[in-house]
């Protein structure tokens with residue numbers, strides 16, 4: 001009997017949802033178990049880093065790496081797994097483009113520490129204890145990974161073969177991609193070109209959404225809690241920021257179908273470098289204020305009033321793609337450590 | 342004596358008004374700051390926010406978008422779309438820590454060579470006072486490049 005191909009899955013800065021999404025392929029997980037030997041998968045099996053270190057280079061056939069690169073441990077593991085894997089997949093939005101962890105690129109490491117260890121309402125830390133990379137105790141020196149200033153996507157630290165977007169990726173897409181990879185490994189079927197985004201439909205989420213779409217002319221934007229959306233009409237037309245038109249499909253438009261604007265987790269459409277800029281452009285063009293013939297000052301004032309109803313544009317448009325965006329992070333000035341100039 | 346900092350300003354000038362204004366400034370031999378590098382676009386409404394971010398990312402210290410006065414756009418309301426995008430972009434750039442003076446939208450008609458020249462002078466001065474932006478080195482820390490990802494469809498759903 002020939003050796004089974006080896007599968008690994010590891011997490012960087014992630015929430016654990018990606019692992020669950022893999023287990024969520026239902027009975028297919030049995031097929032995965034049949035086809036592959038698990039070589040490393042800390043969420044479901046007891047492996048240690050030294051096991052991976054002991055493998056020959058390229059020993060792992062497919063490694064699904066989920067999670068962003070937030071600290072030195074994430075980066076070290078990314079390098080190790082790249083070396084040991086034939087095919088490295090950036091699995092899920094964090095590894096692909098930074099996702100929620102990368103929203104902290106809008107502020108500084110210090111400000112993030114402040115929030116997490118200092119100012120959180122639920123916190124009880126009277127001595128202001130903050131983790132250090134090194135501390136001396138009676139038994140010797142203890143170390144922790146270094147927390148980076150900037151969150152990076154996986155491809156910003158190592159070469160990546162495929163990107164599988166989603167927060168988390170949809171199970172049917174995971175299974176479809178695994179089948180393609182398995183056909184490639186076992187039957188020599190052609191694999192998609194390296195660098196491909198897989199498990200997507202390459203049409204906007206709007207195409208997959210059956211809400212009724214008409215002309216868009218928005219005079220006020222609402223946050224989800226401020227409005228009960230009409231069940232039939234396009235959400236953006238109702239003033240809910242829905243990222244569907246700037247987001248790659250593949251999810252089946254799950255969120256807009258249940259009344260929540262698309263969050264944008266499937267990333268940009270083909271040919272788009274910066275999803276947030278594209279969304280900004282689209283949203284701005286449907287602002288229903290300012291007409292030809294108005295005085296310049298009035299024009300600006302009217303438009304500004306509508307723009308002011310969009311809370312947190314950077315965090316909204318780059319909710320999932322901050323690390324992969326053109327500017328990647330905020331320039332941090334001043335003592336508050338926030339991006340404000 | 343130390344050399345004064347000369348900012349690089351990328352200018353997106355609409356074909357019908359502002360580019361002609363720049364042309365006029367040239368033929369009229371108006372003296373103004375040589376810091377703006379003009380790029381001709383058909384209309385200020387053609388300026389994708391990606392252009393602005395890319396310019397900043399790739400080393401520009403500032404970006405000027407110049408178009409026809411409201412009401413005079415050759416595509417009726419392209420410049421009003423540009424204004425909507427610009428106002429929203431400004432809100433976002435503030436969050437990203439980009440100083441307001443670095444990205445500006447100005448109106449200059451084909452006959453306003455002098456006005457365009459003044460606006461370029463003024464913006465050059467303001468950006469010079471802010472100093473170099475140098476996004477790649479100073480903000481991102483270099484060597485941590487953006488990658489363009491190609492998209493390929495995977496097998497149909499099963």
Ligand code: FES
Nearest residue numbers: 355384408409414
């Ligand atoms: S043509 Fe000049 S702004 Fe539209």
